[in-house]
Amino acid sequence: MKRRQGWLFFIIFLLTFSIYLLINFPLQLGLDLKGGSQLTLQLIKEEGKVSKDELDAVNAVLDKRVNNLGVAESNLQTLGRDQLILELPGEQNPLSASRILGKTALLEFRTQKENTNSQLKNLQLQRFKINDLIEQFKIGDKRKEEKSLLLIDNLTEIENDINYSSNNQQLFERLVETKKFISNEIANLFNKTDLSGKDLINAGRRQEQTNNNWEVSLSFSNDGGEKFAEITKSIAGTDKLLSIVLDGESISEASVGSQFINTGITGGSATISGNFTAENARELEVQLKGGSLPLPIEIVETNTIGPLLGSKNIVKSLYAAICGLIFVGIFMIFNYRILGFVSVISLIFYGFFNLALYSLIPVTLTLPGIAGLILSIGMAVDANVLIFERIREELINGNTLIRSIDSGFQRANSSIIDGHITTFVSCFVLFLLGTNFVKGFAATLGLGVVISLFTSLNCSKTILRFLTTYQSLRQKNLYLSKSNPL
Known part of the structure; x- marks a missing residue:
């Protein structure tokens, strides 16, 4: 009983x-019940076929990035020998996800070349103007017209009327491409060093105390910390800048104060401050945490389920x-x-x-x-x-x-x-x-x-x-x- x-x-x-x-x-x-996005990803390899090890390596990196995105119910599976299918339940903005997942996230630290100050300042000014115009597009500025004059090497002079009341998507994409071109040109003014994303062990983000901008913090391994100290020591107190380059684009350039002439910046950590918004800082943090993609990928198909x-x-x-x-x-x-x-x-x-x-x-x-x-x-x-x-x-x-x-x-x-x-x-x-x-x-x-x-x-x-x-x-x-x- x-x-x-x-x-x-x-x-x-x-x-x-x-x-x-x-x-x-x-x-x-799941995706069929909650709605969300489905992305078909194509691995790109110039010579030869994509091996199973390369496919698994890309899969592992993307899996880390998806987890850092916070999509716990996501599913990533292989399709054939060179494609992946990614399902993101609840994610109704596939373009945002594709920006984070599609980048190879190759992080480099470069030092400025000799006699490039004038050219660098000119390119930085152009990038600043373009950033301002891009932000106006994002917030939907009510001004009807805005003249933008962009002088870029190897490009013709562009002078456009921006009508914010219309859907001028082509012009917006042109501005984004122009910004990418300028960032590539800035990166070319810097010499590569031994320090790269391989020496990175963690990344985070926080809001700057003096304004509303965000910054991304980096933590290096012991070997990476020593490299960073030597690099910053070599340019401390000079007019040379240190550039942080992601996928060939310079995202931040900073000077190193004279107080670091003897030791460089020690402690094995650094900060990227490039006037980031909260969204930009989060995207960069996810890319760096997930690591570098062994092969570049292309989003070949995007489906959104409401x-x-x-x-x-x-x-x-x-x-x-x-x-x-x-x-x-x-x-x-x-x-x-x-x-x-x-x-x-x-x-x-x-x-x-x-x-x-x-x-x-x-x-x-x-x-x-x-x-x-x-x-x-x-x-x-x-x-x-x-x-x-x-x-x-x-x-x-x-x-x-x-x-x-x-x-x-x-x-x-x-x-x-x-x-x-x-x-x-x-x-x-x-x-x-x-x-x-x-x-x-x-x-x-x-x-x-x-x-x-x-x-x-x-x-x-x-x-x-x-x-x-x-x-x-x-x-x-x-x-x-x-x-x-x-």
């Missing part, structure tokens, strides 16, 4: 804990699951009476346990995953049917109710365990060899099979034995259908 009560309290505790988990840890939804489609899928799936449970419950109660009622309660417990486990692991729920969940409900009902038929056979053969219940569960054990094991093995193979959506189906079905084994053999029996403690529920006719009365 005490053992049965212990099981009952344990099941109630699991139910309470499951509800707690579902309240505090919401289910993670959350409206996902919400419709969720509602339809919810209706399907509820309707399925209702029809199954009606059939079980009509055919098995008290036993059917027990199976319905057991299925309710099963549903809470299942969803709570999805939240705890966590499992990213997709439409195929919901299909696996609903199919696992069928497996749970099937196990109850086997047990109840065995109980009926025992009752028809003249056994007492309690003995029939114990014998029914004992005789059905082997069949239920065998069926669940074979299904679980199939799910395991599908998860190992299947694609993304097949894996979602296999994961939910596999977890459901394991929980179904517990609820069928333990929850159902515990609830049934609890009900039979009431004298009014011990009548054998309550456990038999009209087609096979005693």
Whole structure:
């Protein structure tokens, strides 16, 4: 008796804990339910084919960058020998993600060449003007016209009227390309050094105290810290600048004060301050933390799925699951009476346990995953049917109710365990060899099979034995259908 009560309290505790988990840890939804972006990435290699090691290396770097973006439910998988498919649930701005993911993030530290001060100041002034115009585009300046005169080596003189009331996307893209060209020209005025992103161990961002601009902090390895000290020592107190170059573009140029003539800047850390906005600083931080891409990549296809489609899928799936449970419950109660009622309660417990486990692991729920969940409900009902038929056979053969219940569960054990094991093995193979959506189906079905084994053999029996403690529920006719009365 005490053992049965212990099981009952344990099941109630699991139910309470499951509800707690579902309240505090919401289910993670996949791209087809939550909406988001899907990017197809093409690896670019000038000579030869992309090797598997190179593909895996790019995959690893992108995975780090995606994690730093904060998209926990993202999925990255290979497509063929030189493509990757990236899914970002909840990310409705694929252009922002592509800017961060597509850069090779090759970080370099360079020192200024001799006799380049005049040319450098001219290019920095041009870059400043372009930055100002780009920011005006972003904030939607209400001024109707703005004249911009940009003198760039190897480019013709550009003089444009910028109409902020119209969608002048081509001009905006031209300004961005011009800024990139100028940044490349500035980088060419600096000599490369031994210090690069390979010596970097961490990156962060913080807001400057004097203004609203953001800066990115860098932390070097021991070897990198020594290199940085030597480089800054060599230009300290001179008119030469130190340039931080990312993917061939100079993003920041800074002088080194005369106080560092003897030792250079020690401590193994540096700061990039280039009038960054919060978004710019975050993008740079993610790129540097993720490391350099072994090969450049190109975004060849971008798909955006709106959350409206996902919400419709969720509602339809919810209706399907509820309707399925209702029809199954009606059939079980009509055919098995008290036993059917027990199976319905057991299925309710099963549903809470299942969803709570999805939240705890966590499992990213997709439409195929919901299909696996609903199919696992069928497996749970099937196990109850086997047990109840065995109980009926025992009752028809003249056994007492309690003995029939114990014998029914004992005789059905082997069949239920065998069926669940074979299904679980199939799910395991599908998860190992299947694609993304097949894996979602296999994961939910596999977890459901394991929980179904517990609820069928333990929850159902515990609830049934609890009900039979009431004298009014011990009548054998309550456990038999009209087609096979005693």
